[in-house]
Amino acid sequence: MFAFSDKRPEISPDLRAALRPITLAKTKLIPLADPWGSFVPDGGLRRGSTVVVQAPAGWGGLSVALSLLSEASACGHWSAVVGVDDPGVSAIVDLGLDLRRVLFVPRPRGAWAEAAADLLDGVDLVVVRPPSKAAHGAARKLMDRVRERGAVLVALTEPTAPWPLPAELSFDITNARWVTSSRLEARYLTVRVGGRGNAARSNEHVVLLPDRSGRAVAS
Amino acid sequence: MERLLGLWVDDLIEERPDGSSLRTFADLLDVLVDICPFVEPIRLGFLTLPLRGPSRFFGGDEAVFAAVRAAVRDVTGGDARIGVAEGLFATELATRQCTVVPAGGSAAFRRAQALEVLGRKELTTTGRRLGLYTVGAFADLPPARVNERFSGAVRVVHRVARGEIHELPDQRDRRLPQQLRALRGTVHHVDEQSGFFGQRTAGDDRAAAAVYRLRHRLGAEGVLVAELHGGRSPDDRARLVPWDAPRTTKLDPAPWPGQLGAPTPTTSFAHPVAVEIFDESGAPVRFSGRGQLSGVPSSVALTRGNPRRVAWSAGPWPLVERWWTAPRRRAHVQIVLEDGIALLLTTEASRWWLTGMYD
Numbered sequence: 001m002f003a004f005s006d007k008r009p010e011i012s013p014d015l016r017a018a019l020r021p022i023t024l025a026k027t028k029l030i031p032l033a034d035p036w037g038s039f040v041p042d043g044g045l046r047r048g049s050t051v052v053v054q055a056p057a058g059w060g061g062l063s064v065a066l067s068l069l070s071e072a073s074a075c076g077h078w079s080a081v082v083g084v085d086d087p088g089v090s091a092i093v094d095l096g097l098d099l100r101r102v103l104f105v106p107r108p109r110g111a112w113a114e115a116a117a118d119l120l121d122g123v124d125l126v127v128v129r130p131p132s133k134a135a136h137g138a139a140r141k142l143m144d145r146v147r148e149r150g151a152v153l154v155a156l157t158e159p160t161a162p163w164p165l166p167a168e169l170s171f172d173i174t175n176a177r178w179v180t181s182s183r184l185e186a187r188y189l190t191v192r193v194g195g196r197g198n199a200a201r202s203n204e205h206v207v208l209l210p211d212r213s214g215r216a217v218a219s
Numbered sequence: 220m221e222r223l224l225g226l227w228v229d230d231l232i233e234e235r236p237d238g239s240s241l242r243t244f245a246d247l248l249d250v251l252v253d254i255c256p257f258v259e260p261i262r263l264g265f266l267t268l269p270l271r272g273p274s275r276f277f278g279g280d281e282a283v284f285a286a287v288r289a290a291v292r293d294v295t296g297g298d299a300r301i302g303v304a305e306g307l308f309a310t311e312l313a314t315r316q317c318t319v320v321p322a323g324g325s326a327a328f329r330r331a332q333a334l335e336v337l338g339r340k341e342l343t344t345t346g347r348r349l350g351l352y353t354v355g356a357f358a359d360l361p362p363a364r365v366n367e368r369f370s371g372a373v374r375v376v377h378r379v380a381r382g383e384i385h386e387l388p389d390q391r392d393r394r395l396p397q398q399l400r401a402l403r404g405t406v407h408h409v410d411e412q413s414g415f416f417g418q419r420t421a422g423d424d425r426a427a428a429a430v431y432r433l434r435h436r437l438g439a440e441g442v443l444v445a446e447l448h449g450g451r452s453p454d455d456r457a458r459l460v461p462w463d464a465p466r467t468t469k470l471d472p473a474p475w476p477g478q479l480g481a482p483t484p485t486t487s488f489a490h491p492v493a494v495e496i497f498d499e500s501g502a503p504v505r506f507s508g509r510g511q512l513s514g515v516p517s518s519v520a521l522t523r524g525n526p527r528r529v530a531w532s533a534g535p536w537p538l539v540e541r542w543w544t545a546p547r548r549r550a551h552v553q554i555v556l557e558d559g560i561a562l563l564l565t566t567e568a569s570r571w572w573l574t575g576m577y578d
Contacts, residue, residue, distance in 0.1 A: 057560070058556075058578050078422055084486070086488045087459070089445040091485040100444075103443070105437065115433055115437065122429020122432075178561055183534075184482060184555070184577065187561070210481060212481065214481030
């Protein structure tokens with residue numbers, strides 16, 4: 001049932017070699033735009049790691065998850081967005097992503113984990129929003145796959161349906177406040193950054209996302 | 220769905236060795252752009268344009284047909300076939316048969332066609348054995364039965380027959396836009412536009428391989444890529460298309476006047492949700508002809524649920540669209556709910572729609 005179960009047809013060795021990323025997992029960080037880079041221990045996203053972005057509905061979780069991709073996307077990395085039903089494409093451009101290298105799988109039906117697993121073979125960053133609480137087994141398999149492929153998984157969840165496993169990095173949005181004039185201007189997000197290992201000490205930061213140009217900046 | 224006018228010029232469908240068909244076709248496009256800026260070349264000798272706007276401008280469908288015929292006569296000296304239907308698949312059939320399908324009649328028109336028009340030999344042969352002679356009879360087969368019996372290509376064609384997809388996978392000549400651009404001397408754009416994977420890198424190949432696998436799992440429309448336009452509201456500025464669909468436009472960063480600036484909604488509903496807005500007294504808020512709201516929004520009822528309190532609202536920003544199409548009086552309003560969720564609402568014809576969310 002899973003894309004990477006035993007039933008999956010074998011990939012021939014030469015094709016596997018061709019598919020393998022040129023740089024190995026641990027040798028490279030995937031770049032992270034400011035202000036995010038200054039919040040995390042390595043200043044970037046470590047290949048093979050999983051990042052959890054957790055926010056109540058409508059509090060900017062999607063903006064944060066996409067913003068984490070912006071620098072990598074601008075640098076030429078491929079990324080994919082799974083399970084976000086109606087992505088606002090022009091907002092994504094404003095966030096700094098290069099749409100020529102972003103794949104969208106808006107409605108993976110029941111197969112969000114399989115779709116994400118398939119994409120991890122081909123792109124460097126995958127944002128996935130599970131439709132409901134992710135099963136422990138599915139999350140485990142997906143994170144193993146991320147590690148094996150040297151990609152980065154960004155899981156977008158709500159506090160009512162958290163990601164079932166600890167992740168290398170986590171971004172918890174604890175407050176959202178809009179700045180308004182005669183229109184929506186910008187939004188202050190309070191983000192608690194934590195994780196395992198070096199990132200274990202959690203820190204709270206206030207980020208302007210979106211700012212007046214739609215991007216993320218430190219406040 | 221939008222009615223398309225199809226134009227089929229018999230003299231131009233054959234590619235001539237000296238390239239004269241292509242040049243004449245390019246000239247014809249140049250002339251037709253004056254009639255309708257949204258004219259779209261499909262294959263050499265076949266193009267479409269949306270009928271509604273020009274029809275209002277020229278004063279009726281017949282007047283548009285006359286203008287188009289005159290344009291063809293000017294450029295080629297010959298005549299052309301003209302047809303009208305909804306969706307590219309039905310439009311091509313209508314055009315080849317010189318038929319004007321009335322609005323809303325395209326489904327019936329499609330269903331009445333012979334099975335051959337779907338262009339799959341194995342389907343035509345097997346279909347005849349099964350006693351299926353028309354597109355409609357084939358469309359009525361349950362998808363599960365089709366999946367059991369036929370290949371993936373026929374499954375796509377089945378969706379076309381059912382009207383779920385409006386064009387056959389190979390209906391457009393993918394090379395044509397590039398050939399036309401090359402003719403105009405803008406060949407240096409080809410790198411960017413020759414295809415989704417214009418300048419191929421190892422990363423592009425890996426992504427392509429993953430997409431092929433995923434499409435096998437989710438179907439041809441499971442994987443989408445974005446395409447930007449120069450529209451005014453967030454839903455007009457960009458759209459998602461299946462990943463190998465022909466790219467019709469290049470990135471157009473020029474802001475249209477009246478465009479709502481950043482921030483734009485990160486969720487832009489493809490199918491806007493009907494909502495109701497009430498003012499302090501509980502009366503529905505309406506957008507007046509003078510461009511104002513009848514009251515200050517105080518609560519919003521999403522679906523049938525309990526109304527949610529509005530903490531802040533701004534607008535309306537009226538939108539007056541392309542003047543030559545039917546005038547659409549639309550306006551945007553931004554609201555922030557008490558719990559900090561910001562929404563973009565749109566009003567049209569005294570109804571309100573939830574069109575975006577600033578997630």
